[in-house]
Amino acid sequence: MPKAVSLFTGCGGSDAGLHACGFDVVMANDVMSYARDVYLANLPETDYVVGDVKGIESFPKADLLAGCYPCQGFSVGGVRDPDRGINYLYREFDRALRQIRPKAFIVENVSGMRRANNQHLAVNQLTRFRMAGYKVSWAVLDAREYGVAQERSRMFFVGIRSDLGIEYEFPAPTHALPGNAASGLPGCPTIKDRIGGMPEWPEGEFDAQPFHWYYLSRDRWRGWDQVSRTIVANSRHTPLHPISPKLERLGPDEWRFVSDAPARRLSYREAAALQGFDADMTFPDTGGTRLRYRVVGNAVPPPLFQAVASAIPDIW
Numbered sequence: 626m627p628k629a630v631s632l633f634t635g636c637g638g639s640d641a642g643l644h645a646c647g648f649d650v651v652m653a654n655d656v657m658s659y660a661r662d663v664y665l666a667n668l669p670e671t672d673y674v675v676g677d678v679k680g681i682e683s684f685p686k687a688d689l690l691a692g693c694y695p696c697q698g699f700s701v702g703g704v705r706d707p708d709r710g711i712n713y714l715y716r717e718f719d720r721a722l723r724q725i726r727p728k729a730f731i732v733e734n735v736s737g738m739r740r741a742n743n744q745h746l747a748v749n750q751l752t753r754f755r756m757a758g759y760k761v762s763w764a765v766l767d768a769r770e771y772g773v774a775q776e777r778s779r780m781f782f783v784g785i786r787s788d789l790g791i792e793y794e795f796p797a798p799t800h801a802l803p804g805n806a807a808s809g810l811p812g813c814p815t816i817k818d819r820i821g822g823m824p825e826w827p828e829g830e831f832d833a834q835p836f837h838w839y840y841l842s843r844d845r846w847r848g849w850d851q852v853s854r855t856i857v858a859n860s861r862h863t864p865l866h867p868i869s870p871k872l873e874r875l876g877p878d879e880w881r882f883v884s885d886a887p888a889r890r891l892s893y894r895e896a897a898a899l900q901g902f903d904a905d906m907t908f909p910d911t912g913g914t915r916l917r918y919r920v921v922g923n924a925v926p927p928p929l930f931q932a933v934a935s936a937i938p939d940i941w
């Protein structure tokens with residue numbers, strides 16, 4: 626079994642993908658203790674260290690290093706400020722890379738890292754990883770093309786240690802985008818495929834705060850036969866469940882419900898299923914509803930990470 630070290634691990638979306646392709650995750654790390662609790666409730670075999678990555682002096686040996694450093698500075702949903710310190714946590718990933726010298730690494734981040742004002746950071750990361758002795762490939766992948774019922778595009782860097790003489794190729798899509806039947810691939814799953822059998826009104830499992838003006842500044846609704854809007858970490862901004870009335874546009878950044886019928890956000894459990902986690906995922910009682918949404922929204926869709934990891938040739 627190849628061994629992996631996981632940094633910025635969260636509740637383990639990336640690691641669920643690694644497990645599915647046969648990796649033994651020997652160490653994981655995150656600052657958030659509830660992320661650790663959820664992770665260990667579902668993937669109990671890993672040594673999960675809670676604390677700032679900067680405090681970790683030595684990392685165990687591993688064949689693969691995986692890391693999805695935070696993205697607030699690059700994200701469309703977050704504060705877009707390329708000067709924020711949080712944007713420089715890739716230096717910690719680079720430190721671990723140089724210490725472990727794994728055969729390969731995978732980094733996931735938001736696609737906003739390509740934007741003009743962030744480009745110097747993306748280029749800096751690429752340069753560092755290449756100087757650390759890796760052949761690095763990068764791509765922006767659309768999660769829908771890998772069987773995830775959600776609009777979510779993410780940037781990946783995959784590096785293979787140069788002495789192995791191998792170049793990584795990103796996996797070809799396995800699913801067709803909506804409306805692209807001509808590709809011959811099966812269509813990507815819909816909201817109904819993922820959460821159709823779940824309770825319609827799971828009291829206590831969804832954020833029931835009022836829909837304030839900001840929430841109604843865009844269309845948060847998708848129907849059963851569509852894919853979900855992006856699952857985010859902030860529970861208040863979670864998309865609507867399809868049993869809610871549709872939204873109609875009133876004007877720029879202004880929408881309203883077409884009827885007074887009851888409306889609700891997706892629950893954290895539905896959000897997890899739409900990310901591609903197992904439907905029976907365990908959420909320990911050590912964290913409340915908002916934290917549950919947060920770890921789920923922060924996660925990489927496990928099927929997407931699995932697709933990227935399993936495309937690494939057998940160098941283990």
Ligand SMILES: C[S@@+](CC[C@H](N)C(=O)[O-])C[C@H]1O[C@@H](n2cnc3c(N)ncnc32)[C@H](O)[C@@H]1O
Pocket residue numbers: 633634635636637638639640654655656657660676677678679692693694695696714920923924925926
């Ligand atoms: C994009 S999320 C990672 C998601 C995770 N890979 C998954 O698939 O579930 C980034 C994570 O970095 C963590 N983080 C932020 N600053 C950190 C630091 N200084 N040290 C360790 N973890 C940190 C956050 O708590 C968050 O869980």
